């Protein structure tokens with residue numbers, strides 16, 4: 001290419017660039033998007049949940065009683081019951097009690113709520129956007145008692161199909177401390193982003209009127225291994241983009257010996273800047289805890305991604321050993337783990 005041709009190409013490119021910047025304005029944003037300038041660069045953005053973008057360049061909040069369960073919607077959907085969750089992403093079931101309460105489980109503040117016998121009804125929205133479609137997995141929802149109230153037993157009934165689950169029509173139930181239910185879940189399609197779970201939960205004993213708790217969901221994948229001494233297991237998990245990601249490493253047929261050495265390394269295969277990314281490794285001595293996490297475990301160790309975490313389990317009971325690995329902000333992750341016997345005492 002000679003110099004004149006090069007000059008022509010450069011000039012054409014500059015003209016094109018100029019055209020592109022001029023072309024985007026409020027009137028050109030298609031329905032489902034809205035116009036916004038970020039750092040003086042005009043662009044069209046996808047309409048967010050609980051908003052609608054009719055195509056006039058603006059985004060508007062959904063009116064009361066309507067929802068948008070997807071992004072990029074041109075209109076809000078009216079709920080038959082005129083009742084919605086507070087995020088306006090899911091309609092409430094018709095039989096949801098008027099006094100049902102909604103804890104903000106996605107709030108990182110660890111807000112403390114009071115469970116009492118007079119108003120036992122709750123519902124909570126579980127976000128599933130970003131989870132892989134068609135892959136069976138398990139979600140865990142836990143009512144974790146406030147530190148000082150661990151000894152208050154709870155009775156819980158939960159359902160997806162009735163706003164008033166009770167002892168006759170529940171899908172999941174729980175009685176005891178650390179109230180936790182496991183919800184088998186397969187995300188059916190890309191457009192399913194949320195669902196609501198309804199609870200009836202209160203202190204079991206009449207003497208105890210109320211108990212403080214923190215509500216939490218964990219989205220878990222189970223990685224099951226049969227115990228073979230001194231064998232490294234490696235697992236790649238992809239496309240999980242939720243804040244509260246969790247993989248449970250489960251070893252079966254572990255002999256009952258005194259001490260184990262568990263070593264775990266997390267590699268960020270998305271190769272983004274991971275200097276600030278951390279993960280934690282959790283172990284609970286209670287076999288009933290299937291998703292050990294930072295709220296229900298006896299041992300929690302955290303470090304940065306790409307650094308190995310080693311924990312020593314003392315007096316571990318054999319059989320099934322579960323280690324929860326909790327991490328966030330990572331798309332593709334490789335987990336290397338090894339469970340080794342240290343002694344037979």
Ligand SMILES: *[C@@H]1O[C@H](CO)[C@@H](O)[C@H](O)[C@H]1NC(C)=O
Nearest residue numbers: 095161162163164165166169
């Ligand atoms: C469950 O029981 C409650 C209270 O009796 C009732 O209001 C609700 O409709 C029932 N739900 C189902 C699905 O049977």
Ligand SMILES: *[C@@H]1O[C@H](CO)[C@@H](O)[C@H](O)[C@H]1NC(C)=O
Nearest residue numbers: 261262263310311312340342
């Ligand atoms: C546990 O295993 C790790 C990794 O193999 C090793 O670096 C560490 O020294 C071991 N700890 C003990 C107490 O054996």
Ligand SMILES: *[C@@H]1O[C@H](CO)[C@@H](O)[C@H](O)[C@H]1NC(C)=O
Nearest residue numbers: 150151177178295296297298
């Ligand atoms: C869970 O419940 C048991 C009693 O059943 C209690 O000893 C333990 O401290 C509780 N706490 C956590 C964090 O799981």
